[in-house]
Amino acid sequence: NAGVTQTPKFQVLKTGQSMTLQCAQDMNHNSMYWYRQDPGMGLRLIYYSASEGTTDKGEVPNGYNVSRLNKREFSLRLESAAPSQTSVYFCASSELYGAGGRYTQYFGPGTRLTVL
Amino acid sequence: GQQVMQIPQYQHVQEGEDFTTYCNSSTTLSNIQWYKQRPGGHPVFLIQLVKSGEVKKQKRLTFQFGEAKKNSSLHITATQTTDVGTYFCALQGAQKLVFGQGTRLTINP
Numbered sequence: 375n376a377g378v379t380q381t382p383k384f385q386v387l388k389t390g391q392s393m394t395l396q397c398a399q400d401m402n403h404n405s406m407y408w409y410r411q412d413p414g415m416g417l418r419l420i421y422y423s424a425s426e427g428t429t430d431k432g433e434v435p436n437g438y439n440v441s442r443l444n445k446r447e448f449s450l451r452l453e454s455a456a457p458s459q460t461s462v463y464f465c466a467s468s469e470l471y472g473a474g475g476r477y478t479q480y481f482g483p484g485t486r487l488t489v490l
Numbered sequence: 491g492q493q494v495m496q497i498p499q500y501q502h503v504q505e506g507e508d509f510t511t512y513c514n515s516s517t518t519l520s521n522i523q524w525y526k527q528r529p530g531g532h533p534v535f536l537i538q539l540v541k542s543g544e545v546k547k548q549k550r551l552t553f554q555f556g557e558a559k560k561n562s563s564l565h566i567t568a569t570q571t572t573d574v575g576t577y578f579c580a581l582q583g584a585q586k587l588v589f590g591q592g593t594r595l596t597i598n599p
Contacts, residue, residue: 416592417533477585478535481534483531
């Protein structure tokens, strides 16, 4: 089991360029998430997909779009990158389990993005 | 929406000293989770607390859930350099987790 994988690991963009961050999980989880983490800061939720075919905005969705391609894959797209989007991006997945509906999240290794 | 306050934001200790981080919520929680992120790494799940007053131990780490289920703490006894990192608590929201800001622990060997 690879768990949650993300590509690329590092990326440098110029302002205005676009790119897609890829995420895949092999744990058969229904829910997937995209976070950003700025230096020395906490995790901020960008978008999430509670189940295949659904996506919802998180705390900081502006400037991003997502696609839940299938149950395994959840991509994040920056249409026109800005320096303010320089950050580390983490993908995570989880499954609803147990009485009371608990989610434990499993994170990918992250993509370190710099926008010049 | 739900929010959680985590304190302190930073903590620097000498190796061998104890360390504690706290999470506080204004609302009653169904459960709380703790994660650890090593420098340059990704968050990794440590534990989940569900019951009022619950105490769980993992070697030198002790996790507590308050009686009113509004607060939680993580205590590390006799820190080691391997404990360096940021510790996050996370609340159960609707189909997602709400993370605290984290406590960054640095250790002087």
